[in-house]
Amino acid sequence: VDGSSCIRHLYGDLEWIGGAQLKQYGEKAQHFVQAFANLGVRLVFFFDGPTAEKKRKTWVERRMSKLDSMYIVLDAISNGTPTHVIPKKHFHLPPGMGQLSRVIFKTVCHCEVYQSLTECDEEIADYARKNKVFAILGQDSDYVIMDTGNTLYLSIEHLNLRNMTTRLYDRWELARSLRIHPSQLPLLATFMGNDIITSQDLRPFHLNVIRQPVYNRNINFRILVPSIAMFVRTLPLDETQLFSILPDIAIRTLGHPSRDRDIITSLYSYKSHAIDHVREDIDRNDHWSRLVAEARYRHQTNELPSMVYAIMSGLPFESATSVEDFRKNDLPTFASATQPIRERIYGILLQEKPLPESGAHLVPEWCMAGPGSLDQANYVHAMPPASPHPGLLALWNEDKDERVVSVRWHLFVSSVSPNLDVSRVRSTVPSYLVIPTLILFNINELNCLNEWEVNAMLATASCIRYYDVAMLAALPSEPITARGVRVSNLIMR
Known part of the structure; x- marks a missing residue:
């Protein structure tokens, strides 16, 4: 699935x-x-x-397109439009x-x-x-x-x-219906347009193969698909022969021979690469390589949140478009509100990674924070924990060692806010309220919520366990306010 x-x-x-x-x-x-x-x-x-x-x-293009869609939704709510x-x-x-x-x-x-x-x-x-x-x-x-x-x-x-x-x-x-070999379907998909070669890049080629005037903006896909299939039928079935003429194919389809690299990338994206869901045998003796291999295995087998392996392997943190209104400044953006938390989490994850020559670990981030925010990656410093932890393997594996469990709690709570009392959170807050309480504490420190909004969210977190599915389904979803939607979205994220 x-x-x-x-x-x-x-x-x-x-x-x-x-x-x-x-x-x-x-x-x-x-x-x-x-x-x-x-x-x-x-x-x-x-x-x-x-x-x-x-x-x-x-x-990036899809995140920006989704932002326009979210503004339409928020404006509709502000104008009193029912959600349905x-x-x-x-x-x-x-x-x-x-x-x-x-x-x-x-x-x-x-x-x-x-x-x-x-x-x-x-x-x-x-x-x-x-x-x-x-x-x-x-x-x-x-x-x-x-x-x-x-x-x-x-x-x-x-x-x-x-x-x-x-x-x-x-x-x-x-x-069969297109009269091409199944092995040529990746060529068909490539010249139709995909996430690597966009249909906009291919538009001149598309207009040419269907013999449609440039001024006619709409392309009929019922004509385009068989036309591209006809073009694919003229290409060699043998991969070696095909790759030898890719520069010529790139000229016709994308306007320049150097774009043959994009065609190769696209074709290989449809080839599966064997990936075993087993622990790798790391030949290198360095501790960090073994840690990354362990994180990779735990990532693949769904034992860790997706960001852990990404950060440890040098990949960026991503935050996509959600129901935020960057035209207003009454609430912080999700990216800015949670950056201090991310910095502290990065420090925990990268504590055992050897430092680069610069003396600090930098983590690339792609976080939607309004127009222009995704023009390039933003680099964030990893903040080392106040006191070193016993290592990721101990934190992941030691469930019964009270000392390690205590360190876990300290890292968890202090990563949300250094102003929180760890022992008080651990001893007095019911387990089902720990995360809501910490989240609201963090957001409340930003002085962006009204007191009644904090109370409403705490009441919801406290009472939700007493509602079954039928009771929840019966609750009205109207009326609703744009700010309420945005506050809820910030807390849920």
């Missing part, structure tokens, strides 16, 4: 603007797994990891759904859950071939393009859990 596609399907029509309906979603997730179990089908979930750097440009009237095209998954889903499917539903090292489609295809799985369930055209062996590709968008029916996408039939 492609986890990202699954989350969107399962969340469905649940209210999203005011915040995630976590209990209702959890119940739907359990019902989803049980529906397949009733047919004797075992589900294995894969979730995306960090963004591949070759797709950063597309990632806001077009579904503006739907945006509430914060934390990926992390929550991984926990539910692994801990509650007892399914195998893996986190990818980048995007999960390659690892799903590789796992499918190795394990002779029955089918891939997702909603990504890459599964039609990639070689997944004899595995079926089923649509999650068209899945009906009541009668357990959906649509089958057949790569062999697609290739």
Whole structure:
């Protein structure tokens, strides 16, 4: 199961603007797994990891496009538009759904859950071939393009859990109907446009192959797809011969022979690369390499939050677009409000990494904070903990050593705010209120919330455990205010 596609399907029509309906979603997730179990089908979930750097440009463009969509939603709420009237095209998954889903499917539903090292489609295809799985369930055209062996590709968008029916996408039939070999489908996808080579880059080529005037802005895909397939049929099937003429192909499709590198990158993105979910044997003797290998294994097997392996392996921290209004300054941005926390977490994670010549670890970040914020990466200093910790392996493994547990608590609480009393938090705050209390303490230090807003959030955190799914579903979602939505979003993130 492609986890990202699954989350969107399962969340469905649940209210999203005011915040995630976590209990209702959890119940739907359990019902989803049980529906397949009733047919004797075992589900294995894969979730995306960090963004591949070759797709950063597309990632940024999508985050900026989503920002325009969020402004439309917030303006509609400010103008008194009921949430159910806001077009579904503006739907945006509430914060934390990926992390929550991984926990539910692994801990509650007892399914195998893996986190990818980048995007999960390659690892799903590789796992499918190795394990002779029955089918891939997702909603990504890459599964039609990639070689997944004899595995079926089923649509999650068209899945009906009541009668357990959906649509089958057949790569062999697609290739046959276009009169190309299945091995040429990556060429078709490349020249249609993807996350590496955009359709805008290919627009002159598209207009040329369908013989359409430049002034006609709309391209008919019913004409474009068979036209590109006709072009692909003229190319060699043999990979060696194909690569020898790639500069010429790049001139025709992208206007310059040097763009052949982009074509190669695109074609290789549809090849699966064997990735084993086992601990690596590290030949190097250095301690840090072994730590990174352990973090990689725990990342893949869903034992750590996704950011841990990313930061330890030198990849950037990412914060995407959410329901924030950067046109106003009554609330801090998520990126600025949490930067001190991130700095302290980076210091904990990188304490054992040898220092560079500069004498400090810098972590790249891509954090949406309004127009221009994603023009380039921002580099943040890792702040070492006030007193050194016993090492990540001890923190991860030692559950019964009270000394290590005490250090864990100190690192956890002090990373949120150095002004918190660790012993008081540990001894007096009920376990289910620890995280809400720490979050609200941190935000309250920024002097951006009204007292009644803090009280309302504390009351919600305290009372939610007494509401079952039916009671929550019966609660009205209106009226709602734009500030309330933004405050809720900041706290949930």
